[in-house]
Amino acid sequence: xxxxxxxxVGALFTVAIYLFLSxxxxxxxMGAAILGNAVNLLIFxxxxxxxxxxxxxxxDADALTGAAANPLPQALILTAIVISFSFFAxxxxxGYRAFQELETDSSDDMRVAxxxxxxxxxxxx
Amino acid sequence: xxxxxEALQDLSVAYVMQPVAAADWLIVAxxxxxxxxxxxxxxxxxxxxxxxxxxxxxxxLLVLMTLGLLVHVFQSGTLTMTMGRWLPxxxxxxxxxxxxxxxxxxxxxxxxxxxxYGRSDVDDTGRRYxxxxxxxxxxxxxxxxxxxxxxxxxxxxxxxxLISSFGLLxxxxxxxxxxxxxxxxxxxxxxxxxxxxxxxxxxxxxxxLNMADIAIKASELRGTAPLMTLVTLFLLAFAMKAAAFPVNxxxxxxxxxxxxxxxxxxxxxxxxxxxxxxxxxxGMLFPFEREELSFLIAIAAALTMILGVMGALAQNDIRRSLxxxxxxGIGVMMAGLALGxxxxxxxxxxxxxxxxxxMTALYFAAGVAARLGGSFELTSAGGLxxxxxxxxAMTLMLFLSxxxxxxxxxxxxxxxxxxASLDIGAWWLAGAxxxxxxxxxxxxxxxxxxxxxxPAPAGDPDAAxxxxxxxxxxxxxxxxxxxxxxxxxxxxxxxxxxxxxxxxLLDPSAYVLSVFPVEASQ
Numbered sequence: 001x002x003x004x005x006x007x008x009v010g011a012l013f014t015v016a017i018y019l020f021l022s023x024x025x026x027x028x029x030m031g032a033a034i035l036g037n038a039v040n041l042l043i044f045x046x047x048x049x050x051x052x053x054x055x056x057x058x059x060d061a062d063a064l065t066g067a068a069a070n071p072l073p074q075a076l077i078l079t080a081i082v083i084s085f086s087f088f089a090x091x092x093x094x095g096y097r098a099f100q101e102l103e104t105d106s107s108d109d110m111r112v113a114x115x116x117x118x119x120x121x122x123x124x125x
Numbered sequence: 126x127x128x129x130x131e132a133l134q135d136l137s138v139a140y141v142m143q144p145v146a147a148a149d150w151l152i153v154a155x156x157x158x159x160x161x162x163x164x165x166x167x168x169x170x171x172x173x174x175x176x177x178x179x180x181x182x183x184x185x186l187l188v189l190m191t192l193g194l195l196v197h198v199f200q201s202g203t204l205t206m207t208m209g210r211w212l213p214x215x216x217x218x219x220x221x222x223x224x225x226x227x228x229x230x231x232x233x234x235x236x237x238x239x240x241x242y243g244r245s246d247v248d249d250t251g252r253r254y255x256x257x258x259x260x261x262x263x264x265x266x267x268x269x270x271x272x273x274x275x276x277x278x279x280x281x282x283x284x285x286x287l288i289s290s291f292g293l294l295x296x297x298x299x300x301x302x303x304x305x306x307x308x309x310x311x312x313x314x315x316x317x318x319x320x321x322x323x324x325x326x327x328x329x330x331x332x333x334l335n336m337a338d339i340a341i342k343a344s345e346l347r348g349t350a351p352l353m354t355l356v357t358l359f360l361l362a363f364a365m366k367a368a369a370f371p372v373n374x375x376x377x378x379x380x381x382x383x384x385x386x387x388x389x390x391x392x393x394x395x396x397x398x399x400x401x402x403x404x405x406x407x408g409m410l411f412p413f414e415r416e417e418l419s420f421l422i423a424i425a426a427a428l429t430m431i432l433g434v435m436g437a438l439a440q441n442d443i444r445r446s447l448x449x450x451x452x453x454g455i456g457v458m459m460a461g462l463a464l465g466x467x468x469x470x471x472x473x474x475x476x477x478x479x480x481x482x483x484m485t486a487l488y489f490a491a492g493v494a495a496r497l498g499g500s501f502e503l504t505s506a507g508g509l510x511x512x513x514x515x516x517x518a519m520t521l522m523l524f525l526s527x528x529x530x531x532x533x534x535x536x537x538x539x540x541x542x543x544x545a546s547l548d549i550g551a552w553w554l555a556g557a558x559x560x561x562x563x564x565x566x567x568x569x570x571x572x573x574x575x576x577x578x579x580p581a582p583a584g585d586p587d588a589a590x591x592x593x594x595x596x597x598x599x600x601x602x603x604x605x606x607x608x609x610x611x612x613x614x615x616x617x618x619x620x621x622x623x624x625x626x627x628x629x630l631l632d633p634s635a636y637v638l639s640v641f642p643v644e645a646s647q
Binding site: 020025028032035036039042043046047072073076079080083084086087090091094095097098101102107110111112113114118119120121122125 | 277281284288291295298300301303304305306307308310311314315318321322324325326328329377378379381382438439440441442502503504571574575579
């Protein structure tokens with residue numbers, strides 16, 4: 001199961017990076033959403049993937065005997081999902097507001113903060 | 126089976142530790158206080174008149190708390206508090222050593238300055254958008270990052286400060302701000318995601334997220350685990366947060382767009398959190414991997430400082446020029462990290478603290494100058510010295526301090542770093558630091574000559590026609606200037622502090638002992 005998930009994580013990263021290379025904010029946004037999921041899946045896979053093995057310690061032992069999925073990475077993902085979701089929500093609104101105000105979706109044309117051909121400082125007193 | 130039940134009894138106690146002493150509550154008090162006050166201010170969102178009256182005393186108390194914590198750590202060594210009293214690797218630990226306490230106290234001072242300056246800089250609209258609640262929450266994130274002893278917790282504090290910084294950045298939703306915020310938000314999101322990837326890998330390799338535990342296990346895992354990959358990922362993520370050269374482009378795109386006090390706060394604190402994380406993770410947890418990467422870090426550092434200051438030279442807008450000077454300063458700190466020697470690390474720590482105070486004060490000075498002269502543009506500025514010689518004199522001190530000239534606080538860390546570079550024969554790194562100092566002097570000297578010394582352009586309103594400067598803004602500026610002068614004239618205490626902090630990084634045994642008192646004594 002792990003190799004398949006690992007390949008899937010790699011594929012998701014590839015797609016996310018490809019989308020990030022675009023000039024259009026909407027594609028970058030989709031890239032951000034995919035990247036967040038890729039990372040969560042990566043941590044999930046790193047925490048061992050087991051099926052139908054409840055992490056119960058047998059009565060005559062003090063520790064788990066077999067390999068069971070580690071619950072801590074899943075707790076980490078839970079935190080990361082909440083954070084990446086709130087980030088995505090903010091970025092979505094920010095991208096939309098920027099589109100409304102700047103009337104462009106292309107990062108090449110977003111030059112309000114750093115105008116092209118800005119004045120140079122005076123070269124003499 | 127008798128032994129089994131005995132073990133059960135022992136286990137129930139063994140996973141819980143003794144409650145901490147009352148004085149040790151200072152470890153989490155700053156973070157709890159920031160979140161509490163932030164929540165109260167959020168409820169008072171519409172009482173814009175009350176907000177600064179609550180926030181400024183709250184920030185003053187925060188300064189006292191962090192100074193108290195610094196004194197406490199200085200007297201009794203590294204302190205640890207683990208949430209829920211779980212034994213350290215299981216519970217989330219807050220571990221404060223001198224480095225964390227020093228940065229926390231400095232950043233609280235800067236935040237107090239921003240709170241006072243913000244009273245005149247942020248109008249009612251800005252306050253309704255939540256300037257003061259965001260200020261408290263961003264401080265919770267910054268202080269949490271400085272005080273925590275757990276890597277995933279560090280990630281969470283990074284996110285807390287990042288989401289508050291988004292709020293501060295778009296305060297007012299002007300066109301320029303939205304443009305800057307798009308670049309800031311996406312690039313910082315990528316940086317924190319890389320940090321999360323690295324944290325996931327780290328847990329996969331180590332099975333722990335506690336920094337002291339990692340410091341113990343790193344030497345066992347070296348050679349079998351791909352630690353270089355891990356450390357390189359951390360380096361990339363934190364260098365991006367700190368705005369080091371190849372990944373710095375979000376900073377000049379956004380730092381001049383928000384309200385001036387927000388720019389000042391960001392310039393002072395945000396990039397330094399990245400530097401702190403680099404010092405903590407590369408300097409303390411993975412010193413061998415840092416050694417392997419030191420040449421790469423040194424090249425990035427030299428390019429960051431030189432290209433940063435060249436960017437500053439090319440700008441007409443004073444705020445944009447200062448944004449590039451922030452980047453240039455990051456290069457100097459990275460040089461200290463690349464050296465990795467006690468002198469190098471203590472130079473980087475001292476420079477970071479100096480930069481927190483001076484960069485914030487420089488933005489305050491630019492704001493006061495714009496209020497006096499009506500513009501941030503060098504082409505149209507002039508006559509500020511004639512209008513207000515006191516402000517002009519304070520600004521000159523800050524300019525000399527950021528350029529690294531004596532007797533101001535920027536001089537001493539640069540001396541330490543140049544000497545540390547020459548000690549190991551890295552003359553080119555020492556040369557880069559000195560050339561950067563020269564170019565910075567030219568940059569700020571030109572701003573001084575054009576905006577302050579030059580006679581005011583024709584048609585400029587004279588001093589009598591101007592509304593008087595707000596007392597709070599002048600006081601905030603004067604307070605920060607007093608700190609940089611004091612640290613420049615009496616450098617011994619802060620230098621000793623930085624050297625102790627660097628020793629704590631290079632030999633983490635005190636840090637480990639604080640988290641695992643029993644294990645280390647066995």
